[in-house]
Amino acid sequence: SQQxxxxxxxxxxxxxxxxxxxxxYKTSINNLQWYRQNSGRGLVHLIxxxxxxxxxxxxxxxxxxxxSKKSSSLLITASRAADTASYFCATDGNTxxxxxxxxxxxxxxxxx
Amino acid sequence: xxxxxxTPRHKVTEMGxxxxxxxQPILGHNTVFWYRQTMMQGLELLAYFRNRAxxxxxxxxKDRFSAEMPDATLATLxxxxxxxxxxxxxxxxxxxxxxxxxxxxxxxxxxxxxVV
Numbered sequence: 001s002q003q004x005x006x007x008x009x010x011x012x013x014x015x016x017x018x019x020x021x022x023x024x025y026k027t028s029i030n031n032l033q034w035y036r037q038n039s040g041r042g043l044v045h046l047i048x049x050x051x052x053x054x055x056x057x058x059x060x061x062x063x064x065x066x067x068s069k070k071s072s073s074l075l076i077t078a079s080r081a082a083d084t085a086s087y088f089c090a091t092d093g094n095t096x097x098x099x100x101x102x103x104x105x106x107x108x109x110x111x112x
Numbered sequence: 113x114x115x116x117x118x119t120p121r122h123k124v125t126e127m128g129x130x131x132x133x134x135x136q137p138i139l140g141h142n143t144v145f146w147y148r149q150t151m152m153q154g155l156e157l158l159a160y161f162r163n164r165a166x167x168x169x170x171x172x173x174k175d176r177f178s179a180e181m182p183d184a185t186l187a188t189l190x191x192x193x194x195x196x197x198x199x200x201x202x203x204x205x206x207x208x209x210x211x212x213x214x215x216x217x218x219x220x221x222x223x224x225x226x227v228v
Contacts, residue, residue, distance in 0.1 A: 030213060030214065031214050033216065033217075035217075035219075041221060041222075042116075042203055042205075042219030042220050042221050042222055043155075043203070043205075043217070043219040044219070045216045045217060045218065048214060048216060050212070050214070088155065090217075092214065092215070099145060099157050099160040099167070099168055100145065100157070100215070100217055101157060102147070102154065102155035102157075103154070104154045105154065
């Protein structure tokens, strides 16, 4: 079963708009990571936020983490057509097994 | 330019045949993951190695799947015998465990397997 579940499943916006994707998870975590996947390619790491952090920025990306609600959000500001991809959250659980468990992803379409 | 290399990129095989997928992790990485991606199930963890030792393969059907790391530069995933339901994209990822215990995964391009 998926540890993380992204919401929405699909999102279509215009270039220049902001895109927000959410991730909910079930168990305690050490960290939560966001990855991007272009069609037909492997996943690329975007950003990692540790369980004791609440917010992190990287370029046009902003990630928040609320461990009390077991949720995270990824905000992409000033989106570009090149941001079109699927975005996945991945959790690194603290149950001893430090493998990454991925959610089902959000498909983002940025219209030029 | 360090990257995870997977071979083959595409494989079409008949049901019942053995399939071997190979992965060359990034030099110096001590963690290797195998994932399977399908439309229905998303990304499923199949196996996970740390310093070449298997830590978790609970997501892998043991009767037909096997994963090994013969050395630090090669990870293999075998399916024998293959079945149509094994059709998927198989990803290998490698990572380096940081002092915090965190691992960022670097993915290969995947092997697209079709079993007919």
